[in-house]
Amino acid sequence: MKYEDLDVWKRSYRLAVEIYKEFESCRDFSFKAQITRSALSVPSNIAVGWERYTEQEKHRFLSIAKGSIGELKTQTLIAIEIDYLTTDVGKMIATEAEEISKMLGALMKNLHIKR
Incomplete structure (x- = not known):
């Protein structure tokens, strides 16, 4: 599977x-x-990791x-x-960040890593 999928x-x-x-315009x-x-770091590091050979x-x-x-969510709340973001837009971004964090956690948990 490609990371884009x-x-x-x-x-x-x-x-x-x-x-x-x-x-x-900020x-x-x-x-x-x-x-x-x-924000840029998240998909970039997913791509880098997925292109690597080992599960580790x-x-x-x-x-x-x-x-x-997590850094992005914190900066969003700030x-x-x-008043750099409206409450509605900021909450949407923060909620999406939480969901992405959960997805990353689940993906990491499903990797078969020898401990």
């Missing part, structure tokens, strides 16, 4: 695109750079993606508080 990659890809669109370049980097390597990069989605 994974639902978690598709959803994180769409979320990253949405983040870029939402922050396109003048706080530091915040904009940080939130877009964390896949797990490692999925774990990085899971950390990045963006709501400082």
Whole structure:
């Protein structure tokens, strides 16, 4: 299976695109750079991990993606508080981030890793 076929990659890809669109006109370049980097990191690390040969390597990069989605959710909540995102848009993004995090956790759990 290609990483592009994974639902978690598709959803994180769409979320990253949405983040870029939402922050396109943001003048706080530091915040904009940080939130877009964390959003971009999720589908990118899923892709990197899925292209690796061993289950351990896949797990490692999925774990990085899971950390990045947590970072994105945190930054989204802050963006709501400082009025960079409306509450409705911010909650939609935060909810999607939670769902993606759960999907990553399930995918990591299903990898067959020798412990």
